[in-house]
Amino acid sequence: MRVAELVRLLEQRYPPSWAEDWDRVGFVLGEPDAPVTKVLLAVDCDPATVEEAVAAGAELLFTHHPLLLRGVSTLAPTTYKGRIVHRLIRAGVALYTAHTNGDVANPGVSDALAARLGLTGLRPLRPSPGDPARGHGRIGRLPEPTTLAEFAEFAAPLFAGGVRAAGSPSTPVTTVAVSGGAGDAFLGDAVRAGVDAYLTADLRHHPAQEHLANGGPALLDVSHWASERPWLDDVAAFLRSEAGVETIVSDVDTSPWTLWRTPTRES
Template sequence: MTTLADLTAALDTAYPPKLAESWDSVGLVCGDPADKLTRVLFAVDATAAVVDEAIDWHAQALVVHHPLLLRGVDTVAVNTPKGALLHRLIRAGCALFTAHTNADSADPGVSDALAAAIGLTVTGPLDAKPEHAVDNWVFQVPRTHTDAVLAALFAAGAGGSGNYRDCALRMPATSQFRPMAAANPMRGALGELEHVEEERVEVLAPSAARSVVAAALRAAHPYEDPAYQVSERAPLPSSLGIGRVGTLPEPESLRTFTDRVAAALPATVSGVRAAGDPARTVYTVAVCGGAGDSYLSAATRLGVDAYVTADLRHHPVDEHLRRGGPALVDAAHWATEFPWCAQAESVVRTALPDLETRVSTVRTDPWRVRASS
């Protein structure tokens, strides 16, 4: 039987919590990891209407993008709006799980789903996260002791490379040294030049494990003061990060592209609007699900023809266009993130095929009324 712990493990694998921004709140909000699951509902927001749908459908878990509890929450009393929703979920035996900025930066993530809906072929992130810092350790050790030293370093966290473990480069080497008066050499005589057949070894290790690896090397190495060198790999961009950049199947005008975006996303009262020359040719496109005005300069640096996001404001847009930036297409916040729900549902269906899943049909965009004229 599938449990809530199985669900959270599948979602954490797809959207690693370590990718979340420091200010964010992601993961399991309420629920017992040991509880059994049969039904899971997906939505952008945990609004009252979405909670109604989850409870009416007898879902045991609700997975959302936006955190219900984020800033300044010091009570979940039932007489508060957020507390009332949590109490209803808990009483109904329905867990709540959030994947927010970790889902934004994952590969694939929120903006991949948006890009796919629009019909883009993704080429990379809009604002790439650097790969995690990695140290390269280089040292020499007598051949008779290489295996023991490597075992100690592997136990300390070194030697990992992607999906591989116990990785090392070993090369024959000849070392020389002259023990001085205060030395206590493993071999050789004081004052005499000694030559030793050794191996030159290189291993990778997380920079966060630097002190642990150093201690393991000193403890396992036969020399009283082993020589080693540590260099940190320069930060390199990865496939992870906010937003995506891609290309259309064929170039088209901004007017036609705006219609494409509107047709790809669920309809909202605010609709889809564009800033720029309607006749401008659009082929390369950047997208960012949710509020993306902080990445206007990134889209400009990349030289894309258009940038699709949400919550754009008058003055930043005006200044952006004055600087010659790409055309802008502004859609509703909820609409740009809604395609992620199907992506997350697919992740869970693949990992946990016994579960019954569905995406909420409730539109949680808060804007409801458009003027009649």
């Protein structure tokens, strides 16, 4: 399998045309004719995951988040992104990114998140225009009705960093909306869908506060990295099956929040 062939496979499954206009996805760097026998998959392209790819002997690094989402004026090795690019080139590691085109795919990022929670009967939270089978987020049902407190207790060990919840602990929860990554843009969709709870990442204080004050569904907030990590397993399985390459899914937690502390009361 050559880099160019692998790129074609990925773009058949996650067409770049599905990405948002502001996004930057696809083949980032590498030699199209270079052979690929091993792929490392990670949420982020950062120094840690790059070194993991190099150490593993991977010829391609697949990431969800774009390294070059925002324009840069230089890729000098004295800059953060420049050092990463130079390291990849020197090591002969190609880089490929699927971001919002992976979010709206079916199956995509939110399908993997929903599967981790055991949701069934999935449908998009915000369907893509012209293709209601695709879209941002997913809505599904829990196997059994529960409460917000019990659901949070169940979800906490599934995500690095745990979960925080907003709403009455006794709120009944049967239908749940999920969205991998920063999901406060879909708060209104969760309200219109009439779900009991919405689980996503990076929820902000004031939008969450106003959402609940207006009678919106209960909220659960998890780490951005943890909400998107499950999808990598699906992409890895696809590459093994369709490209015949070895895959390694990185568990390097690239979240910037590295310490969690719980205050203790003095007796």
